[in-house]
Amino acid sequence: MYQKEHEEKLIxxxxxYYPFQVEHVALKSNKSGRKIWEIETDKGPxxxxEAQIKPERMLFITQAHAHLQEKGLPIAPLHKTKNGGSCIGADHISYCLYDKVPGKEMIYYNTEQMKKIMEFAGRFHHAAKGYVCSDESKKRSRLGKWNKLYRWKLQELEGNMQIASSFPDDPFSQTFLLHADKMLARGKEALRRLDASDYEEWTKETLKNGGFCFQxxxxxxxxxxxxEPFLKELHSITYDLPSRDLRILFNKLMVKLSVWDTELMVSLxxxxxxxxxxxxxxYEILWIDLAFPHLFCAIAHKYYLKQKKSWSDEKYNWALQNMISxxxxxxxxxxxxxALFKDIKSQQGVS
Structure with missing residues (x-):
C-alpha cells in the first residue's frame, strides 16, 4: 500500500510540471522497464x-517526436512542460506526456492495413530527415556499424554452437545444431556481400540527411x-538506414505467417x-540484411541467456522451429x- 501511494504521489x-488540471490517473501498462499512465485532464485524456532511461536519452527521443510532429506526420501530439521542456527526469528515470489517440488495432494479417503501414513507413522516413538533436541529448546511432554488428552476432552464434554441443540431450540444442552450420555460412556470406556493397555510400547519405529509424x-x-495509420508514441529511435526498419518489420510479419511470402513482400x-x-x-543492402540470420541468432541468444524467464522449453522449441521455417x-x-526489383518498380507488379 505504501509503495502504491508513494508512486501515485510521484506521478x-x-x-x-504540465499546464493541465489532473482529474484522474490510472496505470495502463507496466512492462520492459516502461510504465504508461492514462491521465484524465481538463484538456482531454x-x-x-515513465521509462528507465536517462533524461538525455529521453530528450533525444522526444525531440525527434516533436520533429515528426512539425513535419506533419500523423503522430500523437507531444506536450511540453510549463518551462517548455519536451520531457523531464532525473538519474535513470524519465517522463514524457502526449495525447491519448483512440483508434482501431492494426494487425499483421490484414494485407490492406499492411500496405498502408508501408506507405506510412515511407512518410516516416521522409519526415525523419533533417533531425538534429540538441547538444544536451544523448543520441543513438548504428550508422556505419553493421559490419561490426554482423561480426559480433556471428561470434556469438559460434559460441552458442559450442554451448549447444555440451548439452547433447537438450531438444533445443539438438535442433539448433542441425541448422547452425548453414546459418553461420549464410551469415558470413552476408557479411562478405555487405563489405562489397554500397553500404558506406548510403551511410554517408543518411548521415548528411540526418534520418533516423523506429529502432x-x-x-x-x-x-x-x-x-489511416497513426503513431501513438515514439518508443525509441536510432540513426540508421531506413532499410533496417523494413528488415525488422518483414521478419516480424513472416514469423507470424511461419513462412516467407515473396508475393506479399513485393506487394508491400x-x-x-x-x-x-x-x-x-x-534494395541489395536490404536483401543482404534479410539474408543475415538475425532470427536464428536472436532465438539462440534468448535461449542460452534465459532472457524469457516465463517461457517454457516447449515455447522455446516452437519458436526455434518457426524461425528455422x-x-x-x-x-x-x-x-x-x-526480377523482384523490376516488380517493385513496375505499376503492373505483384499485388
Missing part, C-alpha cells in the same frame, strides 16, 4: 510514459484513425517504394533481387 508531482518497428505503436514494398523510392543498390523458406526469395 502527481511529475504532472505538476493524456498518456504519461523497433512494431504495430503495437500504431493505431488506425479514419482508415511497392507501397513503400511509391512513397520512399530506393535504388537497386539500396522462415529462414529456410526465404532462400529462393533472396536469389531473385533483379
Amino acid at each position: 502527481h508531482d511529475v504532472l505538476a 493524456k498518456m504519461l510514459k 523497433d518497428f512494431t504495430l503495437a505503436r500504431l493505431t488506425e484513425v479514419d482508415g 514494398l511497392r507501397s513503400y517504394d511509391a512513397v520512399y523510392p530506393l535504388t537497386e543498390k539500396q 522462415v529462414e529456410h523458406s526465404k532462400e529462393d526469395f533472396l536469389q531473385q533481387l533483379p
Whole structure:
C-alpha cells in the first residue's frame, strides 16, 4: 500500500510540471522497464510514459517526436512542460506526456492495413530527415556499424554452437545444431556481400540527411484513425538506414505467417517504394540484411541467456522451429533481387 501511494504521489508531482488540471490517473501498462499512465485532464485524456532511461536519452527521443510532429506526420501530439521542456527526469528515470489517440488495432494479417503501414513507413522516413538533436541529448546511432554488428552476432552464434554441443540431450540444442552450420555460412556470406556493397555510400547519405529509424518497428505503436495509420508514441529511435526498419518489420510479419511470402513482400514494398523510392543498390543492402540470420541468432541468444524467464522449453522449441521455417523458406526469395526489383518498380507488379 505504501509503495502504491508513494508512486501515485510521484506521478502527481511529475504532472505538476504540465499546464493541465489532473482529474484522474490510472496505470495502463507496466512492462520492459516502461510504465504508461492514462491521465484524465481538463484538456482531454493524456498518456504519461515513465521509462528507465536517462533524461538525455529521453530528450533525444522526444525531440525527434516533436520533429515528426512539425513535419506533419500523423503522430500523437507531444506536450511540453510549463518551462517548455519536451520531457523531464532525473538519474535513470524519465517522463514524457502526449495525447491519448483512440483508434482501431492494426494487425499483421490484414494485407490492406499492411500496405498502408508501408506507405506510412515511407512518410516516416521522409519526415525523419533533417533531425538534429540538441547538444544536451544523448543520441543513438548504428550508422556505419553493421559490419561490426554482423561480426559480433556471428561470434556469438559460434559460441552458442559450442554451448549447444555440451548439452547433447537438450531438444533445443539438438535442433539448433542441425541448422547452425548453414546459418553461420549464410551469415558470413552476408557479411562478405555487405563489405562489397554500397553500404558506406548510403551511410554517408543518411548521415548528411540526418534520418533516423523506429529502432523497433512494431504495430503495437500504431493505431488506425479514419482508415489511416497513426503513431501513438515514439518508443525509441536510432540513426540508421531506413532499410533496417523494413528488415525488422518483414521478419516480424513472416514469423507470424511461419513462412516467407515473396508475393506479399513485393506487394508491400511497392507501397513503400511509391512513397520512399530506393535504388537497386539500396534494395541489395536490404536483401543482404534479410539474408543475415538475425532470427536464428536472436532465438539462440534468448535461449542460452534465459532472457524469457516465463517461457517454457516447449515455447522455446516452437519458436526455434518457426524461425528455422522462415529462414529456410526465404532462400529462393533472396536469389531473385533483379526480377523482384523490376516488380517493385513496375505499376503492373505483384499485388
